[in-house]
Amino acid sequence: MIQKLFILSASLIILNFSSSNAESPLPDNILEIQPLIEQSLDLKNYPLGRNLPYSSLDKVFNKYCSVKSIEEGLAESEQKYSLIKDELSTNSQARLLFFKRYKKIILDIKTQESEMFCKQKVMGYSLLKKIQHEKIHNTTKINKQPLSTKANQNTKTQQIKSTTNQATSPSLPSTDISKEKKVETRLFTGKKVGPRDLTFDHDKESLKSPSEIKLGENIEQSIYKTLDLLLSKQLLNGDEIKLFNQKIKIHYTTKCQPLRGNFQLINNDDGSRSPKGIELLVSLCKPLPEVKSLERQLQHILTHELGHYIYFFRDKTTEKFNTICRNDKQNTCAKGDFYSNYSQENKEEDYAESFAFWVSQLDNKNSEKEHGPAQSQGIMQKEQYFNTLYKHLNN
Incomplete structure (x- = not known):
């Protein structure tokens, strides 16, 4: 259901783009399509508790990105996740901080090289998915002091x-x-x-x-x-x-x-x-x-x-x-x-x-x-x- 809605939403994006730019060709590359989709779906305002449309994003990557860039992005996502997994599983505040920080980084990615763009986006969204799905295993010793501590207020x-x-x-x-x-x-x-x-x-x-x-x-x-x-x-x-x-x-x-x-x-x-x-x-x-x-x-x-x-x-x-x-x-x-x-x-x-x-x-x-x-x-x-x-x- 999410996939169908996303595809419909993506189609509406392109339709609106076409109607407002009648003389301009439709974007047909990942560098133009992806930011357009992210903006239309308002991904920057997604909270930690609301899953991003990962399966639908995968469809876009599979259509516009090379197999090599996707595989490299996924591999590096696994590497990165292994380094933060322990902290994510025991600290809800760290999980929220990582989610906000990496989501901003992903949405701000700017490069004119499509292979690098694909690799970075795939790695980023794959990492966000792992962060969102990580469960807190130990809630008895969570540090309640915000990571951006008020000690320096x-x-x-x-x-x-x-x-x-x-x-x-x-x-x-x-x-x-x-x-x-x-x-x-x-x-x-x-x-x-x-x-x-x-x-x-x-x-x-x-x-x-x-x-x-x-x-x-x-x-x-x-x-x-x-x-x-x-x-x-x-x-x-x-x-x-x-x-x-x-x-x-x-x-x-x-x-x-x-x-x-x-x-x-x-x-x-x-x-x-x-x-x-x-x-x-x-x-x-x-x-x-x-x-x-x-x-x-x-x-x-x-x-x-x-x-x-x-x-x-x-x-x-x-x-x-x-x-x-x-x-x-x-x-x-x-x-x-x-x-x-x-x-x-x-x-x-x-x-x-x-x-x-x-x-x-x-x-x-x-x-x-x-x-x-x-x-x-x-x-x-x-x-x-x-x-x-x-x-x-x-x-």
Whole structure:
């Protein structure tokens, strides 16, 4: 019955489209048909308790998608589900959160490549079906505190803003981080990227033209490549990366300005502090950056911002770094002992910028600093500091 109603509904969609666009050909590909159906059925407003018309959606996929894209999407859905199944079966709030989050991601999928579009949609709806049909097996110990906890309701947020030329930041104590977990697969992409399943808060609605949409896709890929690098070099572990799930925000501006990064910290009422997230502000000023240039800029900015995280929450020996070029708040080094202009502003920026350049050297990229020769005493001491901090790289 659902299938017949859906087919009728889909037919009415196309009929309405035809009557209002008499001179336009009917859409006959998945890239145009699927969004039209999703909008007509108002899938974005489906609650967790109301099953989406999965069997009817399958008919659309079977008609417009290749067997290969469908099989790959289903296989990756199984992989993803295996990673969240235990939490879904015991935590109703997590189940609701996963459903809302992944439904939004699925409906927001934007790509001009039909095979990838099919694969992502099939994987997404298959995962939603599993989430909707998962039963709660243990209701005696469900955490009643919302996942978006109210503990931070009265907290204050500190921000560390940085571009290729400018940054400011506060200082925080460090805390322990748990061990790295095994590899898992990133949601909806089909590419194994490391021990996490990271999604972004991405303002895709600001991307209008095909070139801008492609820019957005390149940004996400560049971020994943940077995270892959940090994970492969064991500079961050999977659990640390997971802290930033949905906490890397990608925004756009029409102003012509450099790529900007903003690391945010939360000052909790109990005196503790925690990372709130990272914001990236990308200019849509024409001409848009080339892929390689964009990748290089994003790697530097994102690594810089994650360097702040390491400084505040992981590295317990930061005072040793601080004394390389500072005596309390006073700068004791020459200009050539810093990697960039704004790394001279304070010890936190010096640390983050030095970390970013050090990582770029590990990745065999040119990391020429703005000032000073490679044999600068201050630069050498900073490089040695990170070599010691991550001594496992030399083993």
